[in-house]
Amino acid sequence: MNDSQDCSASNAKRIKIGDNEVNEKITTGTVNRSTLSGIGLVSVLNDNSSRKVACLHGKVASDGNDGQLCDAVIILEKKPFDQNNLQQLLSKKTKLTVDLQNDIYSTFTAFPPPELSDIKATIICPATEKHIRKYTKQKSFIVQETASDYQNITLPYLEKQIAANVFNIQWVFNILEHKVESERIIYEDPDKENGFILLPDMKWDRVDKTALYVIAIPHKRGLRSLRDLSAEHIPLLENILTKGLAVIEEKFGLKSSELRVYFHYQPSYYHLHIHFNNVELDMPGTGALRAHLLADVIENLTLSGNYYRNKTFTFELRENDNLYLEFQRCGKV
């Protein structure tokens, strides 16, 4: 993943951008900081005004790196209202200006104090061109991938990317081997064949159960995606479904009737993983063009052991996704 040379070397760096100058520590792309200063805004990559998410391209400079600028993607997302803090929000601390009033309806602009206005900031640094493309708004097209398209286009593409270290999943292995993030593990079944690790998705704060989002990652290696599954994996899938649901009910109080459990195809990384989230969450990636319910997957593999190896998948790709370009090059779109 460290395919950008710009800011992967030094350990402690002095950030200088615009009128900000702060001492901050950067380790191999890790940004340790106490404020958001020191990031120069290059452009707005995407801005979802209904979901209150902005994706930015920024530059982080460091004098420990020959003054080179390091590309960063900054994803800002306003957090949902915290139900525990609502009465606090309805207080003198929240100043108002009046926008409009009539008999019954009044609208205001409210300015809550910082502690009640938290936003989630994700910084990807160093950001590769692929990261920047990923967060840039693009037109999407529907692609149909037959079994032979997978063999002739998608798989060679994936293998090339893996060989070139672009699709590096070492970070997944680090999680599975407890080298990183072991404190975040919600549950682990250590069985090498059917076991898995359950941990919160990056998008979830681990507190607000209405936004619950956890990921199950099997210990078994070599399963890149749904495409690789066959009847022999039914015990693995049933184990993840049964234990995943039981653990989430026990720890977070959500029942199976409150959870959406699914794969992505195409996934965002090629070590098999399964998404569990609150069905009340209206979120991207749950559409019929990308999400495949685990219950359906188990049923389909029971019906036909090679269901997903033979299937023609219909999915959406962005116009400058490299896989889309491959399909285009092969005259398939």
Add this chain to the structure above:
Amino acid sequence: MNDSQDCSASNAKRIKIGDNEVNEKITTGTVNRSTLSGIGLVSVLNDNSSRKVACLHGKVASDGNDGQLCDAVIILEKKPFDQNNLQQLLSKKTKLTVDLQNDIYSTFTAFPPPELSDIKATIICPATEKHIRKYTKQKSFIVQETASDYQNITLPYLEKQIAANVFNIQWVFNILEHKVESERIIYEDPDKENGFILLPDMKWDRVDKTALYVIAIPHKRGLRSLRDLSAEHIPLLENILTKGLAVIEEKFGLKSSELRVYFHYQPSYYHLHIHFNNVELDMPGTGALRAHLLADVIENLTLSGNYYRNKTFTFELRENDNLYLEFQRCGKV
């Protein structure tokens, strides 16, 4: 609109709720205020965590009104990021706490200053019961409908509703017989077995192709939904797919790679119909819990003629949907 007597009379009131005590002026339900204090939180009516909107039921008290409490609905919505203030947001004013860090990704909770954290607040006061219902969320649950659940619960329920004229589809027959809306027909294949009518969905203005949404309705009767399809219907489905896509490309310039083509299960009415819409449209009803791609349906029926008659469908129902109540009555949820 003034159907609540509680706080429509006085002009200047002294708000007392919880630990807040402030002098504020209230005129006929109009809330003149410079802070959000003086509102007692009764309950959270709705909380959309992806769109960052919360709807609250509150009580506003006033000593000029015999101490009676006035019902209010408070709608809070975080504002989208303001593109003009982004560089200001990336400054020392925005404090951070670290949530998680690995090689490349760092996530933080950021606390911007109040002037960059504005939210839109709407207060409806006095609020009637109808206002409160309007802003109250209905919880959804996931239901699994096996083939026998369909026979024993869903089908008898549908037949009862049809007999009682609740699920009346005479309006569909009127369209198919050109008794109504014939001027809206985009295309018709009159064949009784494999033919269909293509017409714009009510949600589409027929002009803006970025919002294109058309419906195909087969002439064939007796097909209530996906559940009724078997291998013998493949020619009908292929005919709709091929001709539907060709007509949309010819008349509206959208290619098959720009269109999402799917069934709903459960559908909103029980005469088979197929949705065609622009894949760029982020709209409800396209999720994996409700949408079934026509291409997948054809492939599944080719694999197994009774695929949809045998399938266990997983879908979402609202808690006071009558079908949900039937599943509950039968001990299935």
